[in-house]
Amino acid sequence: MTASPDAQTPSSEVAQAETPAPAETAAHRDEERAEGGAAAWTATPESPEGPEGATPGLPYGMPGKPLSRGPFLFGLVGGLGVLTAIAIGQLITSSLSVIILIVVAMFLAAGLNPAVEALQRRGMKRRTSISIVFAGVIVMFVLFGLAIVPPVSQESADFIAAVPGYFDQLTANPTLRQLDSDYQLLPKLAAFVTDTLAPSLASGVVGAGLVVLDGVFTGVTLLVLMLYFLGSLHTIKEYFLKLVPASRRSRTAAITEEILTGIGGYVAGNVLISVIAGALSWAFLTFAGARYALALALVIALTDLIPLVGATIGAVLVSGVAFLQSVPLGIACAIFFVIYQQVENYLIYPRVMKRSVDVAPAVTVIAALFGGALLGIVGALLAIPVAAAIALIIREVVLPRQARS
Numbered sequence: 001m002t003a004s005p006d007a008q009t010p011s012s013e014v015a016q017a018e019t020p021a022p023a024e025t026a027a028h029r030d031e032e033r034a035e036g037g038a039a040a041w042t043a044t045p046e047s048p049e050g051p052e053g054a055t056p057g058l059p060y061g062m063p064g065k066p067l068s069r070g071p072f073l074f075g076l077v078g079g080l081g082v083l084t085a086i087a088i089g090q091l092i093t094s095s096l097s098v099i100i101l102i103v104v105a106m107f108l109a110a111g112l113n114p115a116v117e118a119l120q121r122r123g124m125k126r127r128t129s130i131s132i133v134f135a136g137v138i139v140m141f142v143l144f145g146l147a148i149v150p151p152v153s154q155e156s157a158d159f160i161a162a163v164p165g166y167f168d169q170l171t172a173n174p175t176l177r178q179l180d181s182d183y184q185l186l187p188k189l190a191a192f193v194t195d196t197l198a199p200s201l202a203s204g205v206v207g208a209g210l211v212v213l214d215g216v217f218t219g220v221t222l223l224v225l226m227l228y229f230l231g232s233l234h235t236i237k238e239y240f241l242k243l244v245p246a247s248r249r250s251r252t253a254a255i256t257e258e259i260l261t262g263i264g265g266y267v268a269g270n271v272l273i274s275v276i277a278g279a280l281s282w283a284f285l286t287f288a289g290a291r292y293a294l295a296l297a298l299v300i301a302l303t304d305l306i307p308l309v310g311a312t313i314g315a316v317l318v319s320g321v322a323f324l325q326s327v328p329l330g331i332a333c334a335i336f337f338v339i340y341q342q343v344e345n346y347l348i349y350p351r352v353m354k355r356s357v358d359v360a361p362a363v364t365v366i367a368a369l370f371g372g373a374l375l376g377i378v379g380a381l382l383a384i385p386v387a388a389a390i391a392l393i394i395r396e397v398v399l400p401r402q403a404r405s
């Protein structure tokens with residue numbers, strides 16, 4: 001029987017039918033390059049170098065190995081990463097004062113927010129409540145300045161007016177006259193005052209003026225930032241909550257609200273304790289007959305805001321000023337402040353702070369020490385609410401997750 005031509009197809013013809021034409025291969029490679037980038041060249045027995053004109057748009061042939069796999073590009077990217085990290089570190093270091101100012105303004109805004117919300121609950125609009133609270137802060141700053149600046153100015157003027165009298169008393173002293181005749185002390189003293197002391201005092205006055213101007217500028221900037229953050233606190237909070245996954249947003253919002261409430265309670269409690277300290281100090285100093293009792297009481301109230309060491313610093317300063325007035329007054333002030341600090345530490349502070357921050361006493365001391373070592377007074381002020389926030393996150397997030405694992 002003679003087989004039909006269709007049944008007698010040679011194997012070579014089958015292989016040739018299964019192998020795509022060169023044009024089809026080139027088109028397939030073009031499609032692969034369009035979809036996934038440059039692919040490796042596949043040589044064929046018919047065209048080991050590729051058919052002529054098979055790569056339109058690539059007159060120099062197929063691209064080679066990607067540079068991302070080479071050591072040069074890896075080292076270049078790594079070096080750029082290191083340089084970027086160094087630049088970011090230098091940027092943070094150079095702008096650390098601005099960052100601290102922003103953090104303090106946000107901290108104060110969160111602390112004043114409960115007062116604003118309390119006024120809102122009485123039927124006031126938020127803008128009106130913010131205006132009232134901010135006006136109260138401005139009035140406190142003005143009263144503090146009016147209480148501190150006049151005594152300091154008066155004491156400075158009295159000292160300057162008394163300097164010629166002190167000089168006349170020294171020159172009238174017999175012993176000093178004898179020493180001056182033997183060693184020419186007065187001409188040397190006059191030369192020292194003219195050549196060394198006067199330029200130093202002049203530069204010191206200029207430097208003190210610059211420090212005062214810088215402090216005023218910083219205070220105004222702090223007040224403006226605090227007003228801005230206080231007005232847009234809810235907007236900022238909602239914006240940051242949008243960065244949290246939707247499945248965890250409600251829980252994160254609850255924890256954030258608890259943290260802000262704790263910060264507000266801490267600021268309000270700390271201010272209340274300082275007001276109590278200042279009021280009792282003013283009453284005692286007035287009763288004891290101390291000069292500038294209101295100014296000294298404001299010093300006590302201001303330093304009492306600093307955790308751990310603030311009350312002691314204020315007591316030492318005020319007692320020292322009292323000793324300059326009279327020794328019995330200084331001793332009475334020292335006794336009063338020692339007794340008051342014990343009352344504040346064991347009676348006033350625990351009752352005021354028990355509803356604001358839930359932090360163990362040992363953690364409070366450690367946090368204040370670390371904060372003071374890192375950022376000074378600002379760090380000590382921020383350390384306790386930050387420690388309370390960390391403790392809340394550990395209690396509500398970390399510990400439940402460890403219990404489930």
